[in-house]
Amino acid sequence: MIRLYGYPISNYSNKVKLFLLEKGLDFEEIRIPYSQDEEFLKKSPMGKIPFLETDGRYLFESGPIIQWIEDSFPESKKLFPQDPFEAAFVRSMIVIIENYVDLPARKIYTPGLQRKPVSEETILEAKRELERGTAALARIVRFSPFIAGSEMTAADCAAFATLPLVIDNVSEWLSPCPVENLPGLKQYLEMMNSLPGPAKVEKARTTIMKALRRSKK
Ligand SMILES: N[C@@H](CCC(=O)N[C@@H](CS)C(=O)NCC(=O)O)C(=O)O
Structure with a gap:
């Protein structure tokens, strides 16, 4: 188990x-x-x-x-491509999403969601880093229809778990969030949300976030 x-x-x-x-x-x-x-x-x-x-x-x-x-679990659906280059590409994409999009956003949303002050300087610094991370992602995303190609991969698990959360979590301090400008993101998230696994994950996240926001008002 x-x-x-x-x-x-x-x-x-x-x-x-x-x-x-x-x-x-x-x-x-x-x-x-x-x-x-x-x-x-x-x-x-x-x-x-x-x-x-x-x-x-x-x-x-x-x-x-x-x-x-x-x-x-080799008998289960593969979420890393068999081709070593493509598998490394998926891992590289995850690094960009987590190190260069999520981590800068955390500078805002970690204190912000805990109701601690977030300085203008921190917001500007995070914004600059988010613009750079988003520009990097824009160069590599495929959205055809999945982020690394025609099959769902581990990069979709990271992207879907991170990108909507980042946009949502910084919105009170930084709106629009630079990530929203990623070409093709809206359609990609709609496509992902139409699938049962992603929809289940997103429903659990948004339900808890709504409850948290209500309790902090
Ligand atoms: N590199 C870690 C990051 C995990 C992480 O930062 N988790 C957050 C919650 S989303 C956490 O536990 N934060 C508490 C802390 O940093 O002390 C991973 O990939 O699992």
Whole structure:
């Protein structure tokens, strides 16, 4: 049995959840916030979500987790291309999405969602970095119809878990978000939302975000 520990408003948790859903694997989702508690750190040493339990052992970091899933269930739908170049291209795309789009956006939304002040300087810096990350993505996305080509891949799991969340989470401080200018993104997200796995992930995320926003008003 696979247990996925995470939370539906975490893009890294949602990346792994969508990966498992697309593969059609049985898993139990355990909703848990990140923590620096000793017991938590024994399972996820940086205190981050997601982490995954299998046969009483724990794996952490979404990248290695999805690679383990891909390697351990060879009979399931492949989410990394068989061609080594294309597989590396998918991994490179995930790096761009996470390091150059999600991380800059976090400079705004991590304090922002916790109701801590976000300075004009931080917003401007994040905006510049988001413009650069979005321009990089614009050069490499294929949207035909999936982000890396005609088949769904791990890059779609990362993109779908991250891009709408970034736009949504920075909107109070930065609107329009530079990511919204990514050509083809709107149609891509509509296409993804019409599929059962992505729709399930997005519904869980937006339901919790709405409840959180209501409770903070
Ligand atoms: N590189 C990690 C990033 C995971 C991550 O940053 N998770 C966030 C939630 S979306 C978290 O646990 N943050 C708590 C912290 O950084 O202490 C991965 O790919 O799993």
